[in-house]
Amino acid sequence: MSGDKILNVDRLAMRFGGIVAVQDLSFSATRKQITALIGPNGAGKTTVFNCITGFYKPSGGAIRLTHDDGRTIALERLNDFRIAKQAKVARTFQNIRLFPGMTALENLMVAQHNALMRASGFTLLGLVGAPVYREAEKRAIDLATDWLKRVNLLDRADDAAGNFAYGDQRRLEIARAMCTEPALLCLDEPAAGLNARESAALSELLLSIRDELGTSILLIEHDMSVVMEISDHIVVMDHGVKIAEGTPREVRDDPKVIAAYLGADEEEAAAVMEGGS
Template structure:
């Protein structure tokens, strides 16, 4: 059942696409104000799990409980946009999804849509530029400015987001998600394609989000320097099942995890007849 200090409780989550079971009875919890990493080989079901959490897929079976104060919201019953709007779950995407034709600042303002929309009284107060809307707009710009300063894009606030270098786009996407003021931030491979310096910056940014913004982070990542460096907890998936769950040091030495990543010891060597075919010198035992 729901553990009191958990922000998110995933229970018996199963997702089937026709005959394919992408996630098979996965249960785990993510604590508040902690960074939990989900790792696993390609095709393990990590992104599918995110898509279930953020409402892009409806899970076949399972319960996704998010604690907000004394209430528990059931994410699997909510419409996709309400999960971000009401439950406070924000996400980024594996292949960056900014609004490329809009400026950096506008990207961050769109993220504050819910608050601004309410302040503009569904555009009525906005159309006449009433003071109540102008104040809300100023607050939104200041909040955006704060995040731009944090990710070092203040100078380029008026650039089209699509013209930014790749690493900046990644950070902008994280800042945009943070502008929705989430309680849980889901990051899908934020370090993909970053150079070592950029991923060190990313580590620092994620620690800042956890420590100063008091936001829980759920992280999918292949870059072990990021995962091992900052995660409080690691969940390992393989073929849609959870095979390990624990602290970084425990997971690193778990034989089940090592087998999933490196393969079984027996099948490690290439049989001589196949080796000859693909032109690799077969390793003699």
């Protein structure tokens, strides 16, 4: 289990001016597993996410992504859209970022932009209506249809995404990220704002992504019922540093984690940590 890591984060640091958001953080995510990053508000989880997905350039440390074929990519050197395009890391956002004025189907088509651009001969073949492009577009529609089915939104394919209910938007955003055919799927609080039934459906969806497609997942989540149920491995952060990691059971019983979540003050936490270790 330890050998096949898809993501290795090594001594990651991120500073904004004088503020240290993440410090000396190391963890790894195993291929075809669900790794969760948890911690109290302001622990620096989303900053780590933004570093991994190229929205921030880390101040220090290394982030390595290893593909199935053994190809290793240094994510901290890639920037911006290249992380999604070349390293095949897809992400969703804490505050949903769909294209509200486009239909659900169009949202999923935009996600396949790079593949379709190649098929359309960078627009030239597409402009003259070449059969090569038409077939590629048909396949893209098929893939999108398949994902709409998976997230149970097929009957709303032609509705504007902005009109969807909150839970449906969350699922559509995950489907959109999956349409980029990623190696690593990063989800930023996918269960935020969902009711119990929707959370359960989400857990099922994520497990099916892991088991049926073998996509590795990294997620930030506050909803402990989801985290404990689906995660294979959990990394706990507080104040920009890692305070614990392990299986859901190990983390749940860790006194440092309990202290961080209960908001114990620093001396108390130190006492708890000493007692625990």
